[in-house]
Amino acid sequence: AQSVTQLGSHVSVSEGALVLLRCNYSSSVPPYLFWYVQYPNQGLQLLLKYTTGATLVKGINGFEAEFKKSETSFHLTKPSAHMSDAAEYFCAVSRWGNQFYFGTGTSLTVIP
Amino acid sequence: GAGVSQTPSNKVTEKGKYVELRCDPISGHTALYWYRQSLGQGPEFLIYFQGTGAADDSGLPNDRFFAVRPEGSVSTLKIQRTERGDSAVYLCASSRNDRGDTEAFFGQGTRLTVV
Numbered sequence: 001a002q003s004v005t006q007l008g009s010h011v012s013v014s015e016g017a018l019v020l021l022r023c024n025y026s027s028s029v030p031p032y033l034f035w036y037v038q039y040p041n042q043g044l045q046l047l048l049k050y051t052t053g054a055t056l057v058k059g060i061n062g063f064e065a066e067f068k069k070s071e072t073s074f075h076l077t078k079p080s081a082h083m084s085d086a087a088e089y090f091c092a093v094s095r096w097g098n099q100f101y102f103g104t105g106t107s108l109t110v111i112p
Numbered sequence: 113g114a115g116v117s118q119t120p121s122n123k124v125t126e127k128g129k130y131v132e133l134r135c136d137p138i139s140g141h142t143a144l145y146w147y148r149q150s151l152g153q154g155p156e157f158l159i160y161f162q163g164t165g166a167a168d169d170s171g172l173p174n175d176r177f178f179a180v181r182p183e184g185s186v187s188t189l190k191i192q193r194t195e196r197g198d199s200a201v202y203l204c205a206s207s208r209n210d211r212g213d214t215e216a217f218f219g220q221g222t223r224l225t226v227v
Binding site for chain 2: 004006009032034036041042043044045046049051052090094095098099100101102103104105
């Protein structure tokens with residue numbers, strides 16, 4: 001069985017501050033991990049993904065995430081928040097021949 | 113097309129009516145997924161197709177929901193005897209394959225409102 005837990009349904013940060021969005025997963029086999037972003041009235045867009053190899057993954061718009069198997073985590077970070085980062089962020093897990101399981105999402109607010 | 117296209121973008125229907133939601137995936141993508149997203153929630157899996165066949169339909173909530181993909185491209189999600197609880201945004205996604213490590217591209221969704 002697979003599932004995803006996103007801690008914090010709402011996160012607020014000041015412009016220029018560090019962004020940290022938390023994601024923990026449970027999976028019976030090594031998973032593939034994704035972060036998607038959803039801007040208002042738009043579809044989900046891939047930020048980054050981990051499949052194999054380097055555990056620190058860089059994505060678009062300055063975001064990155066680190067796969068930590070020992071902690072079953074895949075937290076999303078960005079060193080300096082920008083106003084345009086305000087959106088809903090979803091962590092997802094999948095594996096071979098299977099569908100994507102999504103977390104409940106974290107709404108990011110950036111305060112000027 | 114350039115991306116996943118879903119039609120209509122909005123659908124308002126009366127309780128008890130039948131609705132069809134259409135998804136045009138990216139050309140050449142063999143895997144197609146349907147999700148449902150309620151307000152404040154993450155996408156909830158409904159069904160996915162690999163080619164023409166439903167590889168996993170375990171997320172369909174009951175027998176009022178049905179989906180087809182007869183030619184391995186366009187898919188239609190069909191809901192019979194709609195209920196107010198069916199109101200949600202229905203998302204379609206496609207990917208090159210169903211290996212799991214491949215990005216899924218999402219459409220903008222169909223917002224279904226049952227009144």
